[in-house]
Amino acid sequence: MPAGPPAGPTASRRRWSADPAAALVAGLFLVLLVVGAVLAADAPGLAVADWLPLLGMTALYAVTGLVAWRRRPHNRIGVLMLVAALSVWVSVLGALPDRALSMIGLVCSTLPLALTLHLLMAFPSGRVQRGVDRVVVGAGYVASTVLQVPLAVVGPEPPAVWRPADAAQVLLVASWVQSVVGVSSVFLAAGLVAVRAFRADPLERRLLGPMVWYRVLLPVMIGVGALAIQVRTPLAVGLSWLQFAAVLGLPVVFLVGLLFGSFGRTGQVDELVARIGGATPSAGALSAAVAQALGDPDARVVFARTGADGFVDEAGRLVPAEPERGRHVHPVRHGGVVVGGIVHRDDALADGSEIEVVGGVVALGIEAERLAAEQRALLAELRTSESDLYASRRRLLQAEDSERRRISRDLHDGAQQHIVLLGLTARQLSRTASDPVVAASAAGIADGMTGLLTELRDFIAGIMPAPLVERGLVPAVEMLAERMPVPTTVETSGPVPPLATDAESTLYFTISEALTNVAKHASATTARVRFEPPAGDGGRLRASVRDDGKGGADPADGTGLRGLQDRVAALGGTLEVVSPDGEGTTVVVEVPCG
Incomplete structure (x- = not known):
């Protein structure tokens, strides 16, 4: 059984080109990079070294974000990287001569650092889950947005929009407040990550590997660099470039962590859980998810035979215990019972724990599909x-x-x-x-x-009335109306198509019973029978009997219309009685034509 698209460059290009969202986002960033380069290159007095590194960082974050988003669609790390890429691009605008663009760029110039902090605290799930982490990330955003506004709008010269006499003093105070809040948040983030790393069990430390220490060192470097710039030390320039390099490496380190190694396998299992939890997958979708989770492009899911040993694929073909050399079937159990298996390559796994975890997740999918199949069979039987x-x-x-x-x-x-x-x-x-x-x-x-x-x-x-047999439905109803003690009209909105004899007689007797009720119980002065044939071939013929009597009729009180309702239902039609008090009664019946 095929396990989904084969791994490799061709399949990857097919998947990317088939995803309009990914193509749209990639095209958008390509346009932004071109526009940013053109604007920066045309800006007078702006050196290439001032804007090219930032555009390079934009491209790097955009590419890694797109890859992470496509490979881990249920993980928010990829989306955060794309947002960070956009914020870096916007910060380039701060160096342009245009006043409006420059103001936007200056206000957003430190936003990339807040998004970097967000990425650090959200890794590996993409979600900031703890309250103290949310406070830290929130403080970073406050420092990079709210406290950045005074630094952008206050100053002695354009593009500043507020130019007080003591602008330098205002800027100094605002800068120190921003530095204190921002540096405190990054140091606190580093401390939280370090404490949790020391408290983590050996398996978690092995899964995270060196990434945990990168998450500790990066905020420290950001904080030290910010302090060095604030106090204007001789090392400020070097530390700022070191800070830039560390931030530049963040998306690559995170992407490697998400896609490869032991933690990458855990991420694959997370995606597998998300896929199975989102909807009941087919056998092909299960096999594709398992192949991706195990890093084995030929891995596939098979199903236990009912009432016999062994496995079969989704087409019902028998699968041997060792399908081919170097591959075997790992049994998957649910509730202690073997419900299926995973065919995988023996050398694809570092240890047996991964296949057990994947098998436990897939068991839910197999059981869900089995239940869904039973429901489909039951529904088919009921139909x-x-x-x-x-x-x-x-x-x-x-x-x-x-x-x-x-x-x-x-x-x-x-x-x-x-x-x-x-x-x-x-x-x-x-x-x-x-x-x-x-x-x-x-x-x-x-x-x-x-x-x-x-x-x-x-x-x-x-x-069986003779006029119905000899002349048809409408003439028979017209003769019936002529004998009514209540003045009754018969109308048609078009030619009435021929009906099956049982449908014709059922419709006639329904109208006859409704008219009898009008004469006996309605206290009406007039009644009307109306036929409404369908617009095209087939369809349903609608007939209604309406009077201007006292209303309040209840079909459950009598057996005439109730018995005819069963006859109408046997034809595949419907019968409805509408009888509000004081507003007359309308009986509507529909039967299939033909």
């Missing part, structure tokens, strides 16, 4: 059962409708015709008989036959 039930109900309805039509036809063509003939014979006998007693008896029989014929015709109409 099949629902479909079978619908088909069964439809067959019963069709059989009932067919039987109604047969009985109606047989009664019309058989019993009704016999009764008519008998009635005519009796009527003729009553007129021709010489015996008055016989004539009177024959006349009585003829009258009885006439009454019986009327009852039979009503009975046949109740089973």
